[in-house]
Amino acid sequence: MLSKREKDLIAEVWTKLIPVAEDIGSDALTRMFATFPGTKTYFSHLDISPRSAHLLSHGEKIVLAIAEGAQDIDQLAVSLAPLQTLHAYQLRIDPTNFKLFSHCMLVALAAHMGDDFTPVVHAAIDKYLSAFAAVLAEKYR
Amino acid sequence: MVHWTDKERSTVRAVWEKLDIDQIGPEALARVLIVYPWTERYFGGFGDMFTATAVLNNSKVAAQGKVVLKALDRAVKNMDNIKGTYAALSRMHYEKLNVDPDNFRLLADCITITVACKLKGDLSPQTQATWQKFLSVVVEAMGSQYS
Ligand code: HEM
Ligand code: HEM
Numbered sequence: 001m002l003s004k005r006e007k008d009l010i011a012e013v014w015t016k017l018i019p020v021a022e023d024i025g026s027d028a029l030t031r032m033f034a035t036f037p038g039t040k041t042y043f044s045h046l047d048i049s050p051r052s053a054h055l056l057s058h059g060e061k062i063v064l065a066i067a068e069g070a071q072d073i074d075q076l077a078v079s080l081a082p083l084q085t086l087h088a089y090q091l092r093i094d095p096t097n098f099k100l101f102s103h104c105m106l107v108a109l110a111a112h113m114g115d116d117f118t119p120v121v122h123a124a125i126d127k128y129l130s131a132f133a134a135v136l137a138e139k140y141r
Numbered sequence: 142m143v144h145w146t147d148k149e150r151s152t153v154r155a156v157w158e159k160l161d162i163d164q165i166g167p168e169a170l171a172r173v174l175i176v177y178p179w180t181e182r183y184f185g186g187f188g189d190m191f192t193a194t195a196v197l198n199n200s201k202v203a204a205q206g207k208v209v210l211k212a213l214d215r216a217v218k219n220m221d222n223i224k225g226t227y228a229a230l231s232r233m234h235y236e237k238l239n240v241d242p243d244n245f246r247l248l249a250d251c252i253t254i255t256v257a258c259k260l261k262g263d264l265s266p267q268t269q270a271t272w273q274k275f276l277s278v279v280v281e282a283m284g285s286q287y288s
Binding site for chain 2: 027033035050110111112114115117119120122123
């Protein structure tokens with residue numbers, strides 16, 4: 001459960017990240033591919049080498065989707081319906097990968113924000129990413 | 142046994158040398174307790190942990206965080222026998238403290254995130270991968286005596 005304060009905090013953090021969406025998203029992805037090489041299998045059709053055009057644009061899409069969802073967290077189940085269908089029915093991403101990605105996104109944020117990524121911010125973002133991932137994985141079965 | 146390349150050994154050592162144990166330990170343990178509040182169940186004797194601020198100002202949490210990171214130092218210095226290094230500690234967490242081993246991974250993830258806050262870009266994706274490989278061996282070793 002996210003409190004009102006946490007929801008405001010989450011929206012504030014992600015809004016600030018919109019201008020650097022490409023950097024943050026591609027950094028999180030590169031971290032995931034390096035630390036959990038199995039995740040690369042889903043991207044075999046793309047060039048995912050560090051700083052490639054595909055990687056940057058995919059990273060940007062992900063961060064923008066997360067930032068947009070943060071504007072109205074209570075409506076995630078509705079606003080994410082298209083992404084849910086994509087990940088569950090078309091891409092068929094093994095849902096364990098969502099945890100791996102969330103962790104790498106947290107590390108990317110920590111490396112970007114430094115000590116501003118306080119334990120309180122960390123806790124709020126972790127809960128939000130879990131909620132986001134839960135919606136993406138909900139339709140699986 | 143885990144095989145480490147020279148590059149991996151020097152990467153783990155380089156990360157470790159950049160860290161201030163007395164800072165990383167308390168913060169990493171505080172993050173576990175704040176982000177995953179159910180982990181507080183093991184620390185009933187530590188007093189006030191009702192809010193994030195209370196956890197961050199709790200001197201017992203800080204002291205325990207340092208204890209954990211000092212134990213991590215032993216793994217850095219014994220990379221070829223992490224399992225043996227932690228055998229007694231694993232048994233103690235299992236038999237005496239009754240810690241669910243899933244918590245070792247949560248702590249490891251919080252250590253990595255704390256390290257990223259301090260090293261920022263120096264914890265590159267490749268460095269993170271090697272560092273987490275090291276921590277995953279630690280986590281496995283801490284769970285090795287559960288049977
Ligand atoms: C919170 C987690 C995630 C978010 C916010 C997210 C978001 C997105 C977005 C916005 C797109 C683009 C959709 C479009 O182009 O219309 C996408 C596509 C995709 N996602 Fe995810 N995703 C997440 C997790 C994952 C994970 C864990 C994997 C696999 C390890 C994954 C694999 C893919 C793939 C393969 C595509 C298609 C890429 C392409 O062909 O361009 N996603 N995701
Ligand atoms: C990398 C993983 C960990 C390491 C290396 C580690 C290491 C240690 C060490 C060295 C001690 C002191 C042992 C002694 O007094 O002889 C200790 C105590 C303890 N650990 Fe861990 N630990 C780890 C993870 C955890 C986790 C995840 C939990 C629970 C969430 C936990 C709960 C405890 C408790 C409750 C004590 C006793 C504290 C007290 O009352 O003084 N440990 N640990």
